[in-house]
Amino acid sequence: VTHERQHRGLTAASLTNTSYDMEPLKSGKKIPTEQFLPASDAKKLQKKRISFRAMVAIGLPTALAIIALVTGLLVWHFHYRYNGRVRKLFSGYLTISSQTFSDAYENSNTTEYKELASKVSKQLKSIYGQVRLLSKNHVGSNVQGFSEGSNNGIIAYYLSEFNVPESQVSAVDEAMASLDGVGNARKSRRGFGRRTDNSLIIDGMTSGAVDARLAGRNLKRSVKRSHHAHGNQTDIIRSPGFPDSAYLPNLYTEWQIRADPEHRMRLEFDVLDLEKDCRNDFIKVYDSLAPSEKQVIAEKCGYRLPGEKICGEKPPKTVYTIKSNQATVRFHSDLSYVSEGFSAEFEAFEPTNPCPGRFQCDNDLCVSPNLQCDGYNDCGDMSDERGCTCNETQIKCMNGFCKPSFWRCDGVNDCGDNTDEENCGNCKAQEFRCRNSRCIPAQKQCNGYNDCGDGSDESQCEKSIAVHCSALTYKCKNNQCISKLNPMCDGETDCADGSDEAECKCGTKPYKSSRIVGGKDSNDGEWPWQVSLHVKTQGHVCGASVISNRWLVTAAHCVQDNEKFNYSQPDQWEVYLGLLNQGETSKSTLKHVKCIISHPLYDHLSYDNDIALMELDSPVTLSQNIWPVCLPEATHDFPAGRSVWITGWGKLREEVDAIASVLQKAEVRIINNTVCSKLMDNGITPRMICAGVLSGGVDACQGDSGGPMTSTESNGRMFLAGVVSWGDGCGRRNRPGIYTRVTEYRSWIREMTGV
Structure with a gap:
């Protein structure tokens, strides 16, 4: 946990009575988490009388020192300011498989710790030395701590500092990303394995830029402290100076807290008092011994309401207008602290002009004027699409609506009166x-x-x-x-x-249920065929679907090698079945991969034939949380306009890096391939199936690859209609998601697996 403060003005209780305790896990590793560090009390300075002779003796060297200091500052200012140097901090971790973890590596004062830290620093220098842009700007690297990795290996957490010309900041970011193997918009994150000397074997490296607020030169970093929390034990930590003095400005403090093996920690903040500006005062919790932005668990800053879970249904485009200046709203809730919460938004308006600068819908919703007459029902009551004059890119429906021209003759009655499906060379x-x-x-x-x-x-x-x-x-x-x-x-x-x-014996949900971009949290057991594929030391990479107690279906592009990593090798993968929350993998079933079969005709340029099979090393026990999805026969018809479901732990928005913690679900519509091909620049083959919400906002994204697109068929069973493959960005308007059409591969799947 890190806490940073830049301005005065906070009362003494910025954080009080913070406690954490331990609870056992059925299985798991040590989970390191950063915490706050207390600062020493400020010392009082006292004035003393000094004789004139002493003043001369002291003043001359002091003046010379000041001159030297000013000269140095001018040189620094000229060299760094005018050459635009920027301080960049990167944090991350290395996975070391050639060393065995021991308790000595928890204490930074031990000989074992210092020797290994020195080797890691040299290894980082060697890795950066292979990239000229990094080596010439590298200032130094420091190990922040060690923790236990898989198979009793070691994870080394580090900070690396670079002094970079302002014009080359983006290039350095890209160079660091290349070491980490970050993929493009629809591909998984890529790692690498290498051995750089005779004593350490590095299985993987993950790094990312440190939060710019923590990299400021004016921050005073206090002494870092570590603590080992034990089972059935509750400890209390307090913010620096509490309760006797205010939190000092420009102070960055840390705690590192470790758990016992097979335990996890619960961290509770009883009191939070933060400044409104998140740039000046914030708290961050990391699942890491270094402040790695890829491992942020939570951040608190500004004025916030209590962290209440909101998971109810939001009525579509519903607005209630009260034409007076008073209103009484009554909420009804149960007594649960962890079930559904509630949320409401309100806006005051001038009765004579309720939507200044915007279009007023008949239901009193205000929308952007750019959304009027665009063919989409943005108001929810179609009032933004009435009385429109269609342009050359639209279909003029007989009922007066205008629809995008690419919806013509797609087999779906988009106009509502079938105008868009007439004169299509079809039947009379x-x-x-x-x-x-x-x-x-x-x-x-x-x-x-x-x-x-x-x-x-x-x-x-x-x-x-x-x-x-x-x-x-x-x-x-x-x-x-x-x-x-x-x-x-x-x-x-x-x-x-x-x-x-x-x-x-497939496609049924044991539980009845009431990011995927634009999606919402799934319920436990709601999608029992959903699988999370992890690359060892890298975490979640792709999704997959259970089709039997031994076989999974995923995307071929998830298991393709590159110059840095052998994704086609079964021993690189960990399979988590029955998983809901990525932070609770210990609650799921872990399996390993025996065999990977990628489709022999997969084309990495067009993503044609983007399908692969994985065989587990041993059969999994089927249960209410792990159950196969039904495979459709080659003749199964998934018509355009059919609503289908997509699920996964991928990115919640295109512009962010973090993946979802809880399995996301979203409903989309199958889109005619002819229409889809026009929208996607003729990049669609007959072995692909398109689905999405053409108005935008709902789509699969990076990290969802290989996951299922399922359709509810007769008798309520769910069939695997598609496998998440590729797309142009995530959730963009008129850019649907592209999926591998499973019906085209039914014979191949049966031949390879017997399923």
Whole structure:
């Protein structure tokens, strides 16, 4: 935990009676967490009388010293100020597998600690020395602490300082990112393994720029203290000077607190008194022994309400207008401290001009005037889309609405009166359009005969019939083909041999439920097929889906090697099943990978055939938290306009680096491939399926790759419609997410896995 303060004016109780205690975990490692450091009391200075002779004796050397100091400052000012030098601090950790952790590495005064710290510092210098831009600006590196890593190895936490010309700051950031292997917008984070001398083997390196507020030259860093917290023990720490004096300005303090093996810590702040400006006063908690921004657990600054969990449903675009200057609002809540909270926003307005500079919806919602007549229902009641004059890029619907032209002939009635689906070279009025594009008289639908030839005119009827087999019909195990659309596992036996209902222990949710960008937290067990794939020492990288007790489906681009890391090697991966919160991996089932099978035709440039299989080293026990999703047959139809779900722990917004802690879920709509290809610059192949919310704000993002896109089918079962693959940014308007179409790989999956 770090606490930094830059201005006077805070009362004595900036932090009081902070306590933490230990609770056991079923399994786990030591979890290091930084904490506050107390500062020593200020010493009082007293004036003394000094004789004239003593003043001369003291004054001359003092004057010379002042002259030398001023000269030095001028040189420094000229050299650094006018050459624009910037101080950059990077923090991170190295994973050392060639050393075994012991308690001696917890104490910075031991010989073992000092020797290993020296080796790590030299190793960092060697690593930076391989990049000229880093080596010439590197000032030095210091080890901040050691903790126990996987397989009893050691994690070394460090701070590295660079003195960088202002014009090269971005280049240095990029050079450091290259060491860390940070990927692009839809790819996983990449690490690397290397051995730089005969004594230390470095399995991975993670680094990032230190919070700029902590890198200020005017901060006075107090002595760092460490503490080892033990099970069933509660300790109290207090902010510097409390309760006798105010917190000093420009002071940066730290605590490092370690847990016993197989335990975790609970840190409670009883009193927080912070300045309003977050630049001047803040508290940060890290899951690290160095202030690494990639391992921030929480930050508190400014004036905040208590951290209450808000997880209820927000009514879409709902505004209640009270046309008086008084209102009474009553909230009803239960007595739980951890269940759903509530939140409301209010805004006062001038009755004669309720939406200054904005468009007033009929429901009194105020939206940007740029959203008026753009084809999207931004108000929620369509009032922003009424009475519009369509431009050349829009469809003019017969009902007066304007819709984006790329929605024409996509198979979805976007206008509401079917204007956008007329004159599309389809069937005439009173005709039925078959899936094979044939047109038949509408009265022939559901007449018991296969008039289309592919059975589609009988596919959604009360009774299924036997038809000639084609690429669009479902084939039973006895080689009989039936007309019914998507008959597999719908709760009704349609095949004479019952094979359509024979393998249906999949796709059910044991729990009933009421970032993914624009998503919300999932409930425990809500998505039991969701898997978190971790690269050892790097944390969560990709998602995957359980399809049996031994096999997972993920994206091929998640398991492709690069020049720094062998992602195709099974021993690099850890698989967490039944996981909800990334901070509670010890509660989930950990498995390792025996075999990785990437599709042989995967194209890393186009992301075509972006699918891979993982075999676990041993079968996992299926339960209410771990359950396979249903695999669709090649003939399964996921039509445009169908609502589907995407889930994952990826980034919550495109512009941030941190991934979600709790599994996120979001509902999106399948988009016609012809329309999607236009939106995505003709980069869509028939083996891809598009889904999203074209108005923006809901999408998969970095860290979601390989995860599932699932569709709720007949009988409530969920089928794997797609695998998160790629996209242009995250949640951008008219830029849907692109997924691997699973129906195209059903035979390949069965051949490789037997599932």
